[in-house]
Amino acid sequence: MSGESGTQIDVAIIGxxxxxxxxxxFLTEAGRKVTIFDRTGICEETSSGNAAAFAFSDVLPLAHKGMVRQLPKWLADPLGPLSIPPAYLPRLLPWLIRFWRAGAPAKYEAGLAAQAGMMKLAEAEWMDLLDRSGTRSMLREDGSLELYESQAEFRASLPGWAARARFGIGFRHVEGDDLATWQPGLSPRFVKGTFVPGWKTVADPKLLGKAVWAYxxxxxxxxxxxxxxRVTANQDGAALTLADGTIRQARHLVVAAGAWSHLLARQLGDRIPLETERGYNTTLPKGAFDVKRQLIFSGHGFVITPLETGLRVGGAVELGGIERPPNYARSKALLQKAQKFLPGLDPAGxxxxxxxxxxxxxxxPVIGRAPGVQSVVYAFGHGHLGLTQAAATGRLIRDLVLGQTPPIDLAPFSPQRF
Known part of the structure; x- marks a missing residue:
């Protein structure tokens, strides 16, 4: 097998x-020889079970989505939109302080502009990559419908929509009979909604990932x-120690290991404050309910997405690290809410x-070279937006490995910004 000890890999990607x-x-298109290392397979973990959205209009940093304001209410409900296991809180505290600071008005514009630039690039790169890889048929352009249970909740969303409008993101507020037109069978508890025509989803994120990999x-x-x-690196390349003790040498290393990436970065001397949002979902059979487009229940922190392979009900955030066992009471709580919001939803199977x-x-996210080590590129920390921003990130990684000028300023994404 090529890539065994003794022969050097051109570009190794962890993840x-x-x-x-x-x-x-992107790198193979540019003629580079690439080997991906992963412990379970291609698109088998977090990328397989997400909500399937190309959320190109989702430019607001989490700290500005009213999350800080909602924290006390949400944390009071152990099965609510955000939970923190009490035993994990001491470890999480430094991250929470940084999160709170990220919500400062002075940081708002910079974060918004960085995300808006990234999203514009992401949309362009994804549309091109879908065409080149023959996967365009997996794209769904039905828009999304965000739903509100009160006029107060709707009014609280308006500054966020105004911010999106500044970046040319289209949307339309709907109410009354119009809501039923966009999604028949909705509970009457929802008084308003916002339709985003440019929001896209994919037929199934796991199938898309595997198809792009086949390409x-x-x-x-x-x-x-x-x-x-273990990883070590210098200017000439990197060494990867596998669990069986064998070593692979690579000229270039890309660390894209999701929630485990900061542990590898720490081995290279870089401390990056990455935390793990554990997301839960339940994928129901296709006939569970006729959902027309992705429905977003932002006040409850979850979405319902119609997939080619079923109906996915999921979201919510549990800040609990990577070691605790899953708490599937959270996915059950989301499903119970979905039944209230879509009376007639069949929760079986x-x-x-x-x-x-x-x-x-x-x-x-962190996208850039490891400080002081030319041979290592970091690409992780995309939060809820990994699928959305993947093609843009792939393009940026290619440019960094090839030594080309990236199409956007990477300063806001620097691993050294912390």
Whole structure:
């Protein structure tokens, strides 16, 4: 097998999720020899079970979505939109302080502009990559419908919509009979909604990831199933120690291991404050309810997405690290809410799932070279937006590895900003 001890890999990517897959696609298109390392497979973990959205209009950093204001109410409900296991709170406190600071008005414009630029690039790069990889048929352009249970909740959303409007993001507020037109069978508890025509989803995120990988593989990308226990690097390259003790040498290393990335970065001397948002969902059979487009219940922190493979009910955030066992009471609580919001929803036959979203306090991913080590590129911390921003990140990784000028300013994404 090429890539065994003694032969040098050109570009090693740690992480077979959607970020690593897109990086492999862009690099192989540029003629580079790429090997992805992952402990479970291609698109088998967090990238397989997400809400399937290309959320290109989702430019508001989490700290500005009213989350800080909602925290006390949400935390009071152990199965609410945000939970923190009490035993984990001491470890989480430094991250929470950074998250609170990220909400400062002075940081708002910079974070918003960085995300808006990234989203514009993401949309352009995804549309091109879907065409090049023959996966355009997996795209759904039905828009999204965000729903509000009171006039007060709707009014609280208006500053966020005004911010989006400044970046040319289209939307339309709807109410009354119009709501039923956009989604028949909705509970009358919802008094207003906002339709976003530019919001897109995919037929199934796992199937899309595997299809983009097949495209990269056809261009020469390789996969090796292995857990990476240790990384070291210098200007000439990196060494990866596998769980079985063998070592792989690489000229370039891309760290795209999602919620585990900061542990690898720490081995290279970089402390990056990454935390893990554990997200839960249940995927019901396709006939559970006729959902027309992604429904967003922002006051409850979850969404319902119609997929080719079923109806996915999921979201919510549990800040609990990567070691605690899943608390599937959270996915059951979301399903119970979904039944109230869509009377007639059949809750039978669902598959429960939990995944780890890698989140940085300012909601902006780390994309850039490891400080002082030219051979290592970091690409992680996309939070809820890994699928959305994957093609843009793949393009940026390619530019960094090839030494080309990226299409956006990478200063806001610097690993050194902390």
């Amino acid at each position: 077979g999720g959607i970020i690593g897959i897109c990086a492999a696609a 990269a593989q056809a261009k020469g990308a390789r996969f090796e199933m292995a857990r990476i226990d 669902g598959r429960e799932w939990m995944g780890f979203r890698p989140s940085l306090p300012d909601s902006v």
